[in-house]
Amino acid sequence: MALQLPRDWRLQAQRYRLLGAKCRGCGRVVVPIRPVCPGCGSDDVETIKLSGRGEVYSYTVMYKVPDSFERSVPYVVALVRLEEGALISAQITDVEPEEVVVGLPVEVVFRQWRQYGADGHIVYGYKFRPVMPGMAATQ
Numbered sequence: 001m002a003l004q005l006p007r008d009w010r011l012q013a014q015r016y017r018l019l020g021a022k023c024r025g026c027g028r029v030v031v032p033i034r035p036v037c038p039g040c041g042s043d044d045v046e047t048i049k050l051s052g053r054g055e056v057y058s059y060t061v062m063y064k065v066p067d068s069f070e071r072s073v074p075y076v077v078a079l080v081r082l083e084e085g086a087l088i089s090a091q092i093t094d095v096e097p098e099e100v101v102v103g104l105p106v107e108v109v110f111r112q113w114r115q116y117g118a119d120g121h122i123v124y125g126y127k128f129r130p131v132m133p134g135m136a137a138t139q
């Protein structure tokens with residue numbers, strides 16, 4: 001478990017700001033950030049801040065998960081296609097699993113990801129929630 005911590009800290013900035021890499025050659029946007037564009041092989045990529053808005057591209061309902069996720073079973077893990085075109089894998093929150101459909105508009109939120117055992121170390125990161133008409137007014 002301890003081996004995961006440095007990686008978590010290193011990725012923290014990306015998680016909280018939802019950054020991606022945009023290729024200056026072909027325009028492709030990918031998450032997480034990579035030094036080389038998977039589309040055209042160019043290394044001329046720039047870091048951009050993503051809008052955090054998109055829609056569900058595909059999804060899976062998870063019923064059996066590691067202990068650290070126990071409190072939130074079942075939950076939905078989706079591939080979200082962001083407005084910028086990037087696909088990102090994330091949990092869908094604030095929704096019943098049966099309400100998730102392909103094409104559902106979603107937006108990013110930052111929530112607790114998991115809590116480690118003995119030391120209680122908590123990792124926060126992005127999840128996505130449905131965008132409902134009028135929802136913004138209640139936030």
Ligand SMILES: [Zn+2]
Binds near residue numbers: 024026037
């Ligand atoms: Zn490219």
